[in-house]
Amino acid sequence: MNIHEYQAKDILKKYGVAVQEGILAHTPEEAVAAAKKMQELTGTSWWVVKAQVHAGGRGKGGGIKLAKSLDDVARISGEILGMTLVTPQTGAEGKFVRKVMIAQDVYEPGPEEIKEFYVSILLNRQTGRNTVMYTTEGGMDIETVAHNTPEKIFNEEIDPRVGLQAFQARKIAYNLGLTGEANKGMVKFINALYKAYEGIDASMFEINPVLKTSQGKIMAVDAKVNLDENGLYRHPEIYALRDTDEEDPTEVEAGAHNLNYVKLDGNIGCMVNGAGLAMATMDIIKLAGGDPANFLDVGGTADAARVEEAFRIILRDPNVKAILVNIFGGIVRCDRVAQGIVDAYKNIGEIKVPIIVRLQGTNAKEAKQIIDDSGLLVKSAILLQEAADKVKEVLA
Amino acid sequence: MSVLVNKNSKIIVQGFTGSEGTFHAGQMIEYGTQLVGGVTPGKGGSQHLGKPVFNTVAEAVQQTGADVSIIFVPPAFAADAIMEAADAGIKVIVAITEGIPVQDMIKAKEYLNGKNARLIGPNCPGVITPDEAKVGIMPGFVFKKGKIGIVSKSGTLTYEAADQVVKAGLGISTAIGIGGDPIIGTTTLEAVKLLMNDPDTEGIVMIGEIGGNLEAEAARWIKSNGTKPVVGFIAGKTAPAGRRMGHAGAIIGGADDTAVAKMKIMRECGIEVVESPAVIGTTMAEVLKGRA
Numbered sequence: 001m002n003i004h005e006y007q008a009k010d011i012l013k014k015y016g017v018a019v020q021e022g023i024l025a026h027t028p029e030e031a032v033a034a035a036k037k038m039q040e041l042t043g044t045s046w047w048v049v050k051a052q053v054h055a056g057g058r059g060k061g062g063g064i065k066l067a068k069s070l071d072d073v074a075r076i077s078g079e080i081l082g083m084t085l086v087t088p089q090t091g092a093e094g095k096f097v098r099k100v101m102i103a104q105d106v107y108e109p110g111p112e113e114i115k116e117f118y119v120s121i122l123l124n125r126q127t128g129r130n131t132v133m134y135t136t137e138g139g140m141d142i143e144t145v146a147h148n149t150p151e152k153i154f155n156e157e158i159d160p161r162v163g164l165q166a167f168q169a170r171k172i173a174y175n176l177g178l179t180g181e182a183n184k185g186m187v188k189f190i191n192a193l194y195k196a197y198e199g200i201d202a203s204m205f206e207i208n209p210v211l212k213t214s215q216g217k218i219m220a221v222d223a224k225v226n227l228d229e230n231g232l233y234r235h236p237e238i239y240a241l242r243d244t245d246e247e248d249p250t251e252v253e254a255g256a257h258n259l260n261y262v263k264l265d266g267n268i269g270c271m272v273n274g275a276g277l278a279m280a281t282m283d284i285i286k287l288a289g290g291d292p293a294n295f296l297d298v299g300g301t302a303d304a305a306r307v308e309e310a311f312r313i314i315l316r317d318p319n320v321k322a323i324l325v326n327i328f329g330g331i332v333r334c335d336r337v338a339q340g341i342v343d344a345y346k347n348i349g350e351i352k353v354p355i356i357v358r359l360q361g362t363n364a365k366e367a368k369q370i371i372d373d374s375g376l377l378v379k380s381a382i383l384l385q386e387a388a389d390k391v392k393e394v395l396a
Numbered sequence: 397m398s399v400l401v402n403k404n405s406k407i408i409v410q411g412f413t414g415s416e417g418t419f420h421a422g423q424m425i426e427y428g429t430q431l432v433g434g435v436t437p438g439k440g441g442s443q444h445l446g447k448p449v450f451n452t453v454a455e456a457v458q459q460t461g462a463d464v465s466i467i468f469v470p471p472a473f474a475a476d477a478i479m480e481a482a483d484a485g486i487k488v489i490v491a492i493t494e495g496i497p498v499q500d501m502i503k504a505k506e507y508l509n510g511k512n513a514r515l516i517g518p519n520c521p522g523v524i525t526p527d528e529a530k531v532g533i534m535p536g537f538v539f540k541k542g543k544i545g546i547v548s549k550s551g552t553l554t555y556e557a558a559d560q561v562v563k564a565g566l567g568i569s570t571a572i573g574i575g576g577d578p579i580i581g582t583t584t585l586e587a588v589k590l591l592m593n594d595p596d597t598e599g600i601v602m603i604g605e606i607g608g609n610l611e612a613e614a615a616r617w618i619k620s621n622g623t624k625p626v627v628g629f630i631a632g633k634t635a636p637a638g639r640r641m642g643h644a645g646a647i648i649g650g651a652d653d654t655a656v657a658k659m660k661i662m663r664e665c666g667i668e669v670v671e672s673p674a675v676i677g678t679t680m681a682e683v684l685k686g687r688a
Binding site: 089123125126128129130143159160161198201203228229230231233234260262264266272273274275276277278279280281282283284285286287291292295297300328329330331360361362383384385387388 | 535553
């Protein structure tokens with residue numbers, strides 16, 4: 001699960017991580033009020049208007065802008081609110097902006113040189129341990145840094161038996177070239193950040209940039225937080241931060257029916273039990289000359305009701321020219337799934353696209369009989385190759 | 397021989413009396429697996445499915461001599477169950493449970509370090525040695541005895557591969573479902589090593605998916621140490637980057653963990669990579685024929 005920058009910063013603050021402060025606004029009027037409030041609280045004389053959407057690269061798409069007056073705040077928030085923000089991470093369709101954060105300007109010049117760093121915490125899958133990844137090259141894509149100057153990226157692995165140790169936080173601060181108060185600030189920052197990461201069952205923190213201000217203070221200017229969905233049951237207050245406006249509405253609905261659905265751009269819909277077989281089925285569709293319209297895992301207990309809901313969701317996509325159902329019945333009996341398909345077909349009414357049904361495993365033969373006898377516009381197959389050939393026929 | 401489990405394995409079920417545990421334990425007994433009992437805290441001393449129930453794994457091991465455990469306990473308690481099994485001296489721990497928090501698995505995996513226990517999974521279909529022991533949730537009838545070992549991250553795709561291998565006239569020595577989570581006990585490489593060293597296995601089917609580098613790691617080892625033909629497939633060539641495809645571990649994070657990149661590495665390491673998941677079985681048969 002993803003959350004917004006303003007939500008992530010709220011969480012970080014609770015754990016003692018210093019952040020660039022800001023206030024959420026939904027309208028230009030709220031934005032101006034927020035700006036005044038920020039001035040009172042922090043003394044800032046300029047503000048940053050930041051679009052709140054679940055995507056990185058907001059600045060590049062024009063979703064983050066500096067405002068030098070309250071008039072600027074009103075005008076810029078007016079422009080950003082309601083815009084469809086296209087960033088390198090949103091795809092061409094972009095993200096609709098419903099809210100902005102009015103943040104303090106933390107780049108004011110002063111006695112010390114301002115510096116931007118990058119710090120993230122994530123799981124190293126190879127070692128099965130959390131690791132703090134950091135570099136002096138903040139404020140740009142970490143992928144670019146990894147590609148151009150991989151030697152500038154450091155990793156500090158955390159031993160799960162003892163957690164993050166003080167020497168590790170010190171090492172990070174020194175490797176970032178920090179001395180004096182800024183060094184102490186970074187040690188504190190890293191310690192608090194790691195506590196927050198473990199405390200909320202995060203799967204990734206990416207703080208880019210971490211700023212050293214002209215006053216030598218260390219703070220998170222942006223905060224990207226991903227949560228481990230398996231750990232959410234421990235954090236109902238964080239689950240409550242879920243913003244379904246940021247998700248594909250069909251995917252949200254599918255999730256409510258325990259269907260794992262991801263919308264894609266192709267022309268052949270598919271319904272499969274099991275994630276690996278679902279991906280393999282998408283690949284088969286491509287090899288047969290089509291393009292998968294979705295990923296859809298109906299799970300281990302594909303009963304009639306779920307099959308029907310899956311059909312409805314796939315059929316909502318106007319690009320779908322045919323549907324391939326691929327079920328390997330293990331514990332699930334194929335004849336029951338077949339009956340579910342026939343019932344769904346009748347309940348939904350007229351389904352105009354051809355359906356190819358491949359049922360293999362327990363009671364596969366009986367299942368094929370049910371499909372063949374139903375008189376529906378359904379082509380049945382038992383072998384995966386047969387199913388692929390039938391997709392080819394439909395596309396021809 | 398076969399690997400991990402066989403007819404002499406003494407198996408207990410953790411989460412024995414729950415609905416999942418009850419159903420699958422019943423199926424395992426029906427298959428002929430030597431299931432010697434189960435563990436459900438608070439129900440020790442009773443009988444379930446005609447087998448004794450114990451309060452702790454330690455007690456179950458002491459009373460039955462169990463050396464293999466299969467775990468069906470709910471996600472919130474599953475990491476604890478894994479550690480309890482290892483502490484009690486269980487040698488092979490098969491964790492079926494889906495949805496264990498990553499932070500819990502980090503600790504469990506660390507706990508297993510230095511213990512004489514092998515974890516399979518979690519979030520996996522289990523392990524089967526046909527005609528000897530089914531320690532998992534797979535449909536037993538698909539897996540006919542033979543000489544091909546299977547290593548796979550995915551459940552139903554394992555069944556698919558096994559079915560094809562059997563229909564190609566070959567059969568299965570042992571099939572190992574390693575699981576699709578970001579942290580798993582036994583990697584693709586470790587499972588492949590087991591099968592390479594198994595005298596009853598003549599060929600290996602290795603099935604992976606997008607995300608991570610387990611397949612590349614196994615492929616590089618096979619290149620220098622492989623003694624048996626390997627047929628490989630990676631699911632998710634059509635999956636977009638940055639979107640999670642069902643399994644928690646199935647997400648393309650960088651250029652190296654796409655299906656295309658993995659398939660390329662596997663080919664370079666001498667693995668017979670199939671583009672279509674529909675020809676896994678026939679390809680294995682052809683490769684073996686070419687060697688004969």
